[in-house]
Amino acid sequence: MSYPEDYATAAEQELTSVLQSLRQFPRSHESDLLTEHEQGIGHFASIHENAEDRFVPVVSFISHGLERDEQILCLTTDELRENLLTAMRAGGIDVDIALDSGSLSVEPISEISSEETPGETTVPVKRLEQITEDTETDEEVRLITQMSAVCSDDPNRDDIVDYEHQLTHACKELDAISLCLYDRTQFPSALLRDVIRLHPYLLTDTTASQNIYFAPPDDLIGLGQPERHVQRMLDTVQTLTGTKTTLMKKEEALQQTDEQLRLALEAGDLGIWELDLQSETAPVRSLRHDQIFGYDNPPDDWGFEHFLEHVHPSDHERVKRSFDAALESGNWSFECRIVRVDGAERWVAVDGEIYYDREGTPIKAIGVIKDITERKDLERELRTEKEHFRLALENSPFTAFRLDTDLRYTWIGSPHDDFDPEGIIGKRDDELLPPGAAETVMEPKRRVLETGEGVREELTYELPSGTVSYDLTVEPLHDESGEIIGLTCAALDITERKQHQRELEDTISQLEETNQRLEQFAYAASHDLQEPLRMVSSYLRLIEQRYADAFDKDGEEFLSYAINGADRMREMIEGLLAYSRVETEGEPLEPVDLETVFENACEDVQVQIEESNAEIQKEHLPCVEGDASQLRQLYQNLLSNAIKYSGDEPPQIHVGAERRDDWWQISVADEGVGIDPDEHEYIFEIFNRLHTREEHPGSGIGLALCQRIIERHGGELWVKSEPGLGSTFSFTLPTSE
Structure with missing residues (x-):
């Protein structure tokens, strides 16, 4: 079958129009297309087949115009006016x-047509011009025309073409939008x-689309079978409209995905690159890519060789090998490592994929690059810390380990060379130790899991090899949410220390018993010696009183020596008694006011x-x-010594006090003869003296007694002195708080 030449030409023109429309990808969103009149294109048509569908595009068209504050004019028939108002509601x-505001007018054609020219097609154009002139504001006008109301029962094709041409021109000149409604049952298909x-545009339901069949009125050709031609045209428009709508949705989704990808890349601080493997150039790069290499402005000649120039020399060959392997995989x-433009060294991570043509030849690579210098620095610090931890653990007496919430060992490190962690990992204490020992070890670990609070305890338990003791520390291990996920523990073997401690305690106990016996002996001996010493002293003085004249000079001297010796012996025995009574006859320690104690001591040495x-x-x-009595004796001895060893000048004595945490440091300072530093410890030993009795009388027990008193109070006694610069005796006493 052959077609007429002019029909074939028309079909070719339509095909060309379709192809052009597809290339331009016109928009299919109503809100977009209905604003095109701003560019001087505002002429729409809608063709309906039944009464149910005829008002659907009209209501959408009117609603959009009211939203834009436009003047809406609807030209229809008397019969359809109420139906249209109902559909709008x-x-x-x-x-x-x-209607009341005047933004909407629904006018029957019969009311505005002249009696002389009923059904004239130019009426809508004239009404559009009139309403545009009457509008004082700059608001735009939107015209809806029911074409069956303005056309005669037998519409003339040339009149319709002429009318549409005038309306298109009027819309452009008056900045208006027009929608012409055609009832398919009332107009011939050819028309x-x-x-x-x-x-230019068609409305199908509520969707607007560019009309791919649009042609100027002068180009219209009416060949072929009108009925099938009209149906084919309408079906094609509707199909293409749906296709374009789908494409638009996909395009929007793609744009949204691209935006999400861009935001993700920016958040991840990633640079994008694309490498042409044929030319080894990379013209496609993101700004972040070039910034990583230190460029403020993108270089023009970037490529694979340029990239290799920035690679650190020590990594150069390894990167080239990875590239060769990537072409295969x-x-x-x-x-x-890379060297930036400014000379700074940085670490980067590159991740890309190779693309091939149909013959399997690699043609391009696409990927991302990220600056990972901070991560590398952290990794290096972590390795250093791990090495330090390993060395510290190897040189530490502690055994460190971690447990899960089932109290199974997950990691363990020990300083013992013969230690085998493989036999412990994954097991519990009750699988490694005897029942009694396992319960002793596991109890504090269970307690930490229950309470969430760490503990430190000394544990002693029996093993087949003997009794062992450990200093165990257990702390909970939390995840990011704060939930306990295990335990971190450290154990120190203190078996030998506990054994030494027990031996030391036994020795101390024995010494205390021995010391107590010695004190008892010293007290008894000194007490028992006083009676015969008093008798000797009494008889010597009696001899001196009755027979002094009978002695010659030597006899008197001998007798004087005997009496002085007895007196010194008495002083030493009394001092020894006082020394032994510090522990045995001391009063309980209680709050004591040193002001009162010091005043009493001053009265004792007032002479x-x-x-x-x-x-x-x-x-x-x-x-x-x-003990107030003993502290009085302490002050008395220190003040007496300060006066006794003051030298030739009147004694200058200063007594002070200074708080040190839970202790008071008391000092007694003089400006006397001083003491050689080598003698500082010597003078606190019992019966030791630095001067002869002729120079300074005394028993040599005073400072030893002072030290014994301070030791009973838990403090310390010491001296700071230089010969000729005086002496400062200091001692500490516990506060009464």
Whole structure:
């Protein structure tokens, strides 16, 4: 079958129009297309077949115009006016408000047509011009025309073409939008075919689309079978409209995906690159890619060789080998050091994929690059810390280990060379130890899992090899949410230390018993010696009184020696008694006011103070925990020594106090003869003296007694002195708080 030449030409023109439309990818969203009149193209058509569908595009068209504050004019018949208003109300349009405000007018053609020219097709154009002139504001006008109302029963094709041409021109000149409604049952197919081609845009349901069959009125050709031609045109428009809508949705989804990818890459601080493997150039790169290499402005000649120039020399060959391997495997992933433009060294990670043509030849590589310098620094620090930890653990007496919540060992490190962790990992204590020992070890670990609080305890238990003791520390191990996921533990073998401690305690106990016996002996001996010593002293003085005249000079001297010796013996025995009574006859320690104690001690040495013209300066003295009687003896001895060893000048004595945590440090300072540093410890030993009795009388037991008193109070006694620079005796006493 052959077709007429002019029909074939028309078909070719239509095909060309379709191809052009597809290349341009016109928009199919109503809100987009209905604003095209701003560019001078605002002429729409809608063709319906039944009464149910005819108002669907009209309501959408009117609603969009009201949203844009446009002037809406509907030209229809008397019969269809009420149906149109009802459809608008059903479509959500507040018709009454729109009508009252004047933004909507629904006018029957019969009311505006002149009696002389009823059904004239130019009426809508004239009405459009009129309403545009009457509009004082800049609002735009939207015209809807029911074409069956303006056409005669037998519409003339040339009149329709001429009318549509005038309306298209009017819409462009008046900045208006027009929608022409055609009822397919009332117009011939041949005419509708031309009508379709007269409108730049078509409305199908609520969707607007560019009309791929649009042609200027002068180009219209009416060949072929009109009925099938019209149906084919309408079906094609509707199909293409649906296709374009789908394409638009996919395009939007693709744009959204691209945006999400861009945001993800920016958040991940990733640079994008594409490498042409034929030319080894990379013209496609992101800004972040070039910034990683230190470029503020993208270089023009970037490629694989340029990249290799930035690779650190030590990594150069390894990167080239990875590239060669990637051409075979299809995956290119590596980490290397680079040298930036400013000379700084950085670490980067590259991850790419190779693409091939149909023959299997690699043609391009696409991937990302990331600066991982901070991660590498952290990894290096972690390796260093792990090495330090390993060395510390190897040189530490502690055994460190981790347990899961089932109390099974997950990691263990021990300083013992013969230690085998493989026999312990994955097991529990009750699988490794005897029942009694296992329960002792596991109990504190269970407690930490239950309470979430760490513990430190000394554990002693029996093993077949004997009794062992450990200092065990257990701490909970948490995840990021704070939930306990295991335990971290450290154990120190203190078996030998506990054995030494027991031996030391036994030795101390024995020494205490021996010391107690010695004290008892010293007390008994000194007490028992006093009676015969008193008898000797009494008879010597009796001889001196009755027979002094009978002695010659030597006899008197001998007798004097005997009496002085007896007196010194008495002083030593009394001092020894006082020394032994420090522990046995001392009062319980209680709060004592040192101010009162010091005043009483000054009264005890008042004669020495007056005879030597001593001057004593005292700071405020605190309240301490002590034995008032013994502390009085302490002050008395220190003040007496300060006066006794003051030298030729009147004694200058200063007594002070200073708080040190839970202790008070008391000092007694003088400006006397001083003491050689080599003798500082010697003078605190019992019966030791630095001077002869002719120079300074005394028993040599005073400072030893002072030290014994301070030791009973738990403190310390020491001296700071230089010959000729005086001496400062200091001691510590516990606070009374």
